[in-house]
Amino acid sequence: MRDPGTFDEFYSGSVRRVTGLLYALTGSRAEAEDCVQEAYARAWQRWDKVAEYGDPEAWVRTVAYRVSISAWRKAANMRAAHRRHGAPEDPHGMSPDYVAIIAALRKIPDRQRQAIVLHHLVGLSVEEIARETGAPPGTVKARLSRGRQALVPYLADTDLVPSAITGEVSCDA
Amino acid sequence: MPEEFGSKLQAGSAAFVAAISPPAPEAVRRRGDRRRRRKAITSALLALAIGAGGGGVAFTGFDQPGPVSGTGATSAPAAAAPDRPGIVAVTGKGALVVLNPATGEATRILVGSGVAGGALAVSPDGSTVYFAARVGCRDEIESVPVAGGTPTEITEGVLPSVSPDGTELAFAREPFSGGSAHQVFLPGCRQAAPTSSGFSVVVRDLASGHETVYPAPPGTDSALPAAISRLSWAPSGRQLLVSAGPVQDNEGWDLVVMNLAAARYYLPSAASAGATSVPVTAGLDAARSYYREGVFAPDGGLFVDVVCCSGVPVHQPSSLLREVGPAGQLVRQVAIGYADRDHTSLDADPAGGWLLYLSGSDLFLVPAGKAAFTLTSGLLAAAWL
Numbered sequence: 001m002r003d004p005g006t007f008d009e010f011y012s013g014s015v016r017r018v019t020g021l022l023y024a025l026t027g028s029r030a031e032a033e034d035c036v037q038e039a040y041a042r043a044w045q046r047w048d049k050v051a052e053y054g055d056p057e058a059w060v061r062t063v064a065y066r067v068s069i070s071a072w073r074k075a076a077n078m079r080a081a082h083r084r085h086g087a088p089e090d091p092h093g094m095s096p097d098y099v100a101i102i103a104a105l106r107k108i109p110d111r112q113r114q115a116i117v118l119h120h121l122v123g124l125s126v127e128e129i130a131r132e133t134g135a136p137p138g139t140v141k142a143r144l145s146r147g148r149q150a151l152v153p154y155l156a157d158t159d160l161v162p163s164a165i166t167g168e169v170s171c172d173a
Numbered sequence: 174m175p176e177e178f179g180s181k182l183q184a185g186s187a188a189f190v191a192a193i194s195p196p197a198p199e200a201v202r203r204r205g206d207r208r209r210r211r212k213a214i215t216s217a218l219l220a221l222a223i224g225a226g227g228g229g230v231a232f233t234g235f236d237q238p239g240p241v242s243g244t245g246a247t248s249a250p251a252a253a254a255p256d257r258p259g260i261v262a263v264t265g266k267g268a269l270v271v272l273n274p275a276t277g278e279a280t281r282i283l284v285g286s287g288v289a290g291g292a293l294a295v296s297p298d299g300s301t302v303y304f305a306a307r308v309g310c311r312d313e314i315e316s317v318p319v320a321g322g323t324p325t326e327i328t329e330g331v332l333p334s335v336s337p338d339g340t341e342l343a344f345a346r347e348p349f350s351g352g353s354a355h356q357v358f359l360p361g362c363r364q365a366a367p368t369s370s371g372f373s374v375v376v377r378d379l380a381s382g383h384e385t386v387y388p389a390p391p392g393t394d395s396a397l398p399a400a401i402s403r404l405s406w407a408p409s410g411r412q413l414l415v416s417a418g419p420v421q422d423n424e425g426w427d428l429v430v431m432n433l434a435a436a437r438y439y440l441p442s443a444a445s446a447g448a449t450s451v452p453v454t455a456g457l458d459a460a461r462s463y464y465r466e467g468v469f470a471p472d473g474g475l476f477v478d479v480v481c482c483s484g485v486p487v488h489q490p491s492s493l494l495r496e497v498g499p500a501g502q503l504v505r506q507v508a509i510g511y512a513d514r515d516h517t518s519l520d521a522d523p524a525g526g527w528l529l530y531l532s533g534s535d536l537f538l539v540p541a542g543k544a545a546f547t548l549t550s551g552l553l554a555a556a557w558l
Contacts, residue, residue: 008198016190023189024182033193037201044205069513098185101178109423109487120179121186131265134533135515136290136553138331142400142418155178 002047011040014057017122018064024117026068027106039064058132061122069110104154112147115140255527255538255557260548261295261302261319262555263288265534269304269317271558277536277549283317284324290553292403292518294333294342295319299558303333303342314344319558328384330375334404334413342377343413345401346386372401374415374431374439387431390442401439403517405468414475415439415448416466423485426463428477430499451475454501458482458491465492470521474498476507476528478516492516494530494545508537508545522557531555 015036022032039060043050050056094102105113114133118124126144130137254275261283262272269284287306294303303316306324312331315324330344374387400418407414407430417427417440428451429440435447442448453462458481467477479493492510497503507528510516514533521528528539529548536552539545 004198004202007202011195011198011201015195016193019193019195020186020190024186029189029193033195037196037204040201041205041208044202045209047205066513094189095181095185097181098188101182101185109485111487117182121182127267130290130553131534134535136517138289138291138402139515139517146419 002044003051006051007044007047010043010051010056014060015040018057018060021061021117021122022064022068024102024105024121025065025113027102031068035064035068036060038067061118062132065114100155104151107154108147108150111135112143112150115143116147116151119144255522255540256524257522257527257557258299259319259558260529260536260555261293261558262536263290263293263304263553265551265553267553269293269302271319272536272549272555274538274548281321283319283321289331292332292334293554293556294335295556295558296335297337297339297523302556303327303335304554305331305333305344312347314342327379328375328377328382332401332404334406336406337408337410340379341410342379343404343406344375344377345404346373346375347400372439374401374404374413376413376433385433387436387439390438390440390444392442403466403468403519407469408471408473412469414451414467414469416464419483423483423487426465426480426483428464428467428475451477451497451499452501453479454497454503462491465515466517466519468519468521470496471523474504475501476519476521476530478510478519478530489513494519494528494539505542507539518552518555520556527557529555529557 018039019032019036022035023029026032026035042063043056043060050059053059105116108116111133115129118129118132119126124132126137126140129135129140133140135143257274259280260272260274262270262279264270264279267286267288268282269288270279271281271283272278273280283302284304284306287308289305289307289312291305295301296303300319301316302319303314305312306315307313308326311329314327314330314333316327317324327342328344330346332345334343335341336343372389376385376387377383401415402418403414403416405414405416406412411433413431413433415427415429415431417425417429419425427440430449430451431439432447432449435445437445438448440448441450451464451467453459453464461482461484462479463481463483465478465480467475470476475497477495477497479491479495480489481491482488489512492512492514494507494510494516495503496505496507511532516530516532518529518531520530526541528545530537530539530545531552531554534552535550536548536555537545538548
């Protein structure tokens with residue numbers, strides 16, 4: 001039996017975090033919001049099961065991400081977003097560093113971006129990312145390492161260049 | 174990644190989410206209810222279609238948090254179980270277990286925690302499992318008896334593969350002195366930056382401990398590591414199959430046959446013969462496709478995952494599990510993998526009849542000449558006992 005009360009509580013407590021994650025992954029507010037709402041709708045559709053998972057938010061994150069990488073969905077979302085909002089959103093109001101980071105993230109491969117965002121934004125460990133993405137930990141570590149390498153040229157004009165590739169670094173993340 | 178990057182990402186995201194106005198939960202529930210009704214109608218229509226003789230693919234539900242693309246595999250168990258004593262596997266929580274090959278249930282825990290994914294190796298007599306474990310800032314290879322017992326450290330490294338006669342162990346060493354290539358991400362670990370020259374394939378005599386090291390060839394030294402993702406011995410014991418990951422920008426994937434007597438490096442090089450790339454020969458996009466992983470089968474053929482396409486931006490429309498000849502010629506297509514997943518832990522049972530692989534964390538078995546099916550889920554690595 002699906003309990004609207006627990007779903008509403010879960011939704012209200014997590015939807016902003018998940019939307020922030022999807023925005024970092026997609027670089028599009030409209031697409032992020034659409035994918036997140038679709039994921040929560042699917043969660044409600046089977047809430048009797050999802051509610052019993054140890055981490056329903058991870059389930060929603062995974063579904064939202066998979067929705068976002070569907071080419072068909074991307075194209076449809078773009079059309080829908082354009083109808084609703086006109087041209088892609090103006091990043092007015094966001095910090096220059098955040099705009100630069102989002103722009104850089106959009107230029108690296110999907111799975112590296114996913115690993116970087118899950119690690120540095122959501123705060124998941126390598127093992128947790130491995131469980132969430134279904135990739136072996138070694139693959140996750142490689143994606144993190146290569147994602148970091150790939151970001152360097154796109155952040156070259158900022159003070160955010162990952163220094164770990166050029167010298168010693170303490171990584172307590 | 175420096176703390177500043179993470180903190181600015183988090184601060185920017187916090188400002189972003191503070192400015193958004195998500196719809197009310199009631200609206201999301203209404204959307205879910207509409208999907209539920211559509212699903213019920215679709216399921217009824219699908220049942221009618223199957224009842225009328227159509228559709229051979231198992232219906233597993235449209236809204237599982239599973240892959241978005243299709244596959245030739247099914248989720249129904251095969252009628253016959255493999256004639257093997259078991260499957261060893263690493264669970265998502267890092268335990269090394271023995272699975273019942275007929276049911277997928279864990280029958281024995283060999284190591285309770287700390288086992289890394291990547292690859293497992295089983296001695297030819299089936300008595301010993303070799304695995305990688307993270308100990309502090311090091312990845313080390315250990316062994317444990319299948320019958321149970323205390324793990325024994327062998328050496329520093331990852332991705333073990335034991336020779337057909339059981340006397341030698343091949344494994345990979347990664348670019349950091351004294352530890353894993355990626356330990357910069359481990360709490361408290363402080364290491365120098367990676368260089369590809371630090372990657373090497375090592376063949377170790379298990380009795381004497383003598384090691385033969387095959388580094389990356391000269392000229393590949395850069396800040397961009399050429400990672401090794403899998404090693405597999407040929408049945409002859411004279412060749413090693415090396416699955417190499419991309420150097421940069423999703424380019425540089427390679428599947429290399431190393432002739433151990435002649436090779437000096439684990440990748441092909443003009444400076445030394447003995448390491449040869451296996452070409453991708455079949456398929457419309459063969460030129461852009463690459464081997465994500467490959468292993469030798471007992472008959473000397475290769476069991477591989479062929480993925481299209483390399484390059485950036487990453488566009489991966491297909492991931493095909495195939496049996497190919499040593500020169501890459503297609504023997505048969507084993508299964509159509511999920512395009513959005515990694516397919517790893519490829520393994521052929523020593524009798525050659527069954528195959529297994531992980532699709533993401535799902536364990537698939539493939540009876541000889543038949544369709545693949547899911548045995549169980551939630552794994553990081555698996556191999557036949």
